[in-house]
Amino acid sequence: MDLNVNNSLTLFIEYLQIEKNYSQYTIEHYHHDIREFFMFMSEQTIETLNEVKYFDVRIYLTRLYNEKFARRTVARKISCLRSFFKFLVREGLVAENPFALASIPKAEKKLPEFFYEEEMQALFNACETETLLGQRNKALLELLYATGMRVSECSQIRMKDLDMYLSTVLVHGKGNKQRYIPFGSFAHDALEHYIHNSRKSLMSKRDSPNEYLFLNFRGGQLTARGIRLILNKMIEQSALTGKIHPHMLRHTFATHLLGNGADMRTVQELLGHAFLSSTQIYTHVTNEYLRKTYMTHHPRA
Structure with missing residues (x-):
């Protein structure tokens, strides 16, 4: 896989830490979800981030559903990757955001658990x-x-x-x-x-x-x-x-x-x-x- 792929992730993590001031716990989730998508890219022989198209996003979504991920987890992963590519577009590292049109599944309405x-x-x-x-x-x-x-x-x-x-x-x-x-x-x-x-x-x-x-x-x-x-x-x-x-x-x-x-x-x-x-x-x-x-x-x- 192209070296710029990993460099892009490094830049994005720095952006989350410095500009967004996200907690380490949140950043670890972002890092994990993006690395997971990089593995998918390798399997699909997609060498650069510029090569990722909406069709690839649809295949990735289908895989997540086939692996029985909860709707909330799928929504988190898609939201994470959408933010990642939005950052890359802003920095001029890719031409478009292939996740921009991906629909995020509505999470089940679950009341928060609490102690009596x-x-x-x-x-x-x-x-x-x-x-x-x-x-x-x-x-x-x-x-x-x-x-x-x-x-x-x-x-x-x-x-x-x-x-x-x-x-x-x-x-x-x-x-x-x-x-x-x-x-x-x-x-x-x-x-x-x-x-x-x-x-x-x-x-x-x-x-x-x-x-x-x-x-x-x-x-x-x-x-x-x-x-x-x-x-x-x-x-x-x-x-x-x-x-x-x-x-x-x-x-x-x-x-x-x-x-x-x-x-x-x-x-x-x-x-x-x-x-x-x-x-x-x-x-x-x-x-x-x-x-x-x-x-x-x-x-x-």
Whole structure:
């Protein structure tokens, strides 16, 4: 395959990192999906990106459907490749975008999963706070539930972003947008305990100081991947069944706020959503929750 193909990918990844300020997690998905398409090009003996035509895109789409990928996954892959070729057109590296006319399949309308309040309590009860890492994990869980921030945002919090006096945290979101989020007394107490006990001890394990709020067992920055592993471990130790994914805490945060009377604009600001339509899905969740509660508890339901 032509060397310029790989060079183009390198340029695109740099664009995502510098201009778009995408998280490493998102960039890894882009990189994987584009490399996958490069393999398809090799199989089809397509040497250069300029040779890719709409007919090739149709063949690629057919392959994805034959391999039984979910509609949401196919939509992500097509969107990724459309953005890639749009960038190449902008840079004058290809003449046209063959993915411009490719239709993205509509994703199934799936309500976001969330924890009920008693399930959240089971998670908190499963946190052991006798160890250094246990204290950190309790503070991590409390802050994620208290703020609804993304895991990628949580892993980037520095000590200077935290205002313990006002109980607020400065979050650096997508597109380098910043927002302040308040947190309650439970998160405040857990953070105080972690910072003055566990974090101080973890920090002593390295020679140079670390500015990040959450540290790993070596005293380095706790990554987004590390947070996901911690959350999965927590649910294994709790009475809950199934797998936890970090976004469930974000969904739970929004659902519980709306369910207890918060207005949608406020929840939108707290979540860092650019569009209100992204927040509106949680109204469907709360309506479903109300319906189930009614059907369970009303004597004549």
